Amino acid sequence: MKGNFKKPVHLMLVLVLAFSMLLAACTGNNNKQDPANNAGNEGTNATDAPKEPQEFRFTLASEPPSLDPALMTDAQSSIVAAGLYEGLTRLNTKGEPENALAESITASEDGKTYTIKLRQDAKWSNGDPVTANDFEFAWKRALNPETASEYAYMLFYLANGEKYNSGKGSADEVGVKASDEYTLEVTLNSPAPYFTSLLSHYTYLPVHQATVEAAADWAAEASTIVSNGPFKLTEWAHADKLVLEKNADYYNADAINFDKVTISLVEDENTVYQLYETDKIDWIGAQAGSVPSDLVQQLVSEKKAEITAVASVYYYLFNNNKEPFNNVKVRKAFSMALDRQSLIDNVAQANQQPAFGLVPPSITGPEGKMFREVYPDTGYFSENVEEAKKLLAEGLAELGLSSFPADVTLLYNTSEGHKALAEAAVDMWRKNLGVEVKLANQEWGTFLETRKAGGFDIARSGWGADINHPINFTYDLIHSKSGNNDGKYNNPAVDKLLDDSLVAATPEESQQKMAEAEKIAVSEDMGVLPTYYYTTVTMLKPGFEGVVSDYAGHLDWVHGSKK
């Protein structure tokens, strides 16, 4: 019997020993990476010394799905790409486009053709010059149906862009041509007054032709990316971190102060905050980590955190085709019965701004002013419970209903924040209007499908900007032909104003028409129910400057510096 037992025990001992050696070996490997980290941390903690390398550190919740300009779709990618690539224009901290690689941009009389002169001292990270051909190649590549770019539609402003992308045209017909090495001729479908803003968007970034043609997965690893921006990607440990270092060959290298930028991928917002507290990162907020919502009030009052407006709007969709919300008076009643400030103070809790329109306050408008300064949304409608009750009764009578339908449901995508807000709204409707609205939540993918198919009475929605222009919040949300108008709001007068705005003679006139359309859709029709304009809460370690949340609420770190 003894003999039988001996072997397994020995075996187990050997196994345990082997395991612990393996473990020791593994941790040993990690040790080797450690000194680099520590060196960086010590560097930033040390007291001021001349020529001390400047490091900036922040987190992203998940890694960029792609660093290939044609395939980027999200905030994470754009935050990294801002340092990695340089386009024809770049938005300044006010959200206005400034020339970057472009030396001059000249529009024709009719606003449909642009001649763009490029600067001649820009280089790719492999030493090749950045030429107009790189732009022509990049734009046509993004439009190529085989590239399957999700954001190809950003290039549909180019003549024949959509035709080529839908497989009906050829690349040669697309309205972009490098007439010489440093001149780009662009032809648009119709005048786009915001074209210079559009040029700063990541879908318009150039790519290095030889690199892209050599390997389709060129942008998936740090070692194969060829870029042209103020920073180079030196390390990309997938799911762990990205490290960028200053590009000494960048044409405007003197304007860049950070020598090294470390981006750790941390999902948990509480962990992000602990990292900030222990001096491991220098920034939280604006899509680069978020401040835990239960700490916001306190941190803002201690002046440790700031609140900045973001070009996004939170709203509820009415199903305009279904009883009872096919009646404008019922829709108005629901909107007027909400106390938006109370929702913000008690539920959302990040000093959001009550929304009475759709275009957020950080979007620029005509004549160098903000859109909302010129066209304030305060007069669109007012919150008024008595009036709401009256409108509801009238609306129901018009529909021939004796009482409010019993199975009206508010649909939202599963999340604690959306749930709390929906519960509060339903409670206000119950108290103020005496109606019972049910709540339902669905997981994101399911929710999107249900909403698209119109399977709701009221549905949560949020909308952010792709470019710094009110068209994002008017045409996209209230035009009857827009694919994003899930509530099927339809008013031919609004459609006409929006169509006209695209061909208006001046940018001022164009924005005027958009503002009129917005006013009709909200003030007269209440096609959707605006709730609030988003904000972002940001924290920056003392000593840093020039790191901001841009108009869209994305971290803009490229021109930051440390004192």
Next chain:
Amino acid sequence: MLRFILGKLVFMVVSLFLLITATFMLMNAIPGSPLQSEKAPNPAVQKNLEAYYGLDKPLIVQYGKYLANLAKGDMGISMKKKFQSVDKMIKQSFGPSLRLGISAIITSVLVGCILGILAAMYHRKFIDNLAMILAVIGLAIPSIVLAPIMQYFLGTKLRWFEVAGLNGPMDYVLPTIALASGPIAFIARLLRSTMIEVLNADFIKTAKSKGLSGYVIVVKHALRNSMLPVVTYLGYLTAGIITGSVVVEKIFAIPGIGKHFVTSVIDRDYPLIMGITIFYAVILMLSRFLADVAYVLVDPRMRAGGKVAK
């Protein structure tokens, strides 16, 4: 023994095939698609994307193609993380989870066994009570609570450990405790109860009467006979723990495999869902298989049973 192993292997392959089929069909049956986005896609763009990923083909064709590629060892590329191949994503993220898992398993077994043995040796004395109180606490506090508490007090307040990351040996301590606290408690209670039984068995009394020391009796005689349930449990524990923990990895920002289990489904990243399911199934089957083999090795009665089964 050989037939026993072969039988198990055949069974594993068949279950894996059934699992792949079921997952593939279920995954396609749930609403939503990998191409979903809040902004309505342009029809042309949508069509290009569907063609690119082969989603425009009938489901049965997609399934056949997937199986054919899988047979060649190709799990495809992620639909969310552009141009990252699924096998590489799994390989890269499995490393940290495996290292942390092994560390947690060793800790669980060592600490769990010591607590269990002490409790059994000092049955109904102070040490027994103390060990069992620790075990109850370990079982009662889930890692989603324990991890942030440790992170805050030991990381942020006392600065003894880093709050996140896995860059040095010390960084393993907090996540290991978070992962191991439950298993430690479970092993301790398991071992204690079987050991108390064994310590009362006749052969232990014989050993005592022969004048052997308490230590020798426990380690040489009682422990071997009490390990069986622990070995069984280890099979499941290993599979569960080395494939990563969503909670612990999220809190300590560990680039492990655990989060893929959740995010792949939320993103409807079909190739990644398949890859991660197959990966988990193989790990689970292998560790159960190893536990079965270990069973046979540890317990001669099982070996006899195996022969009868022939």
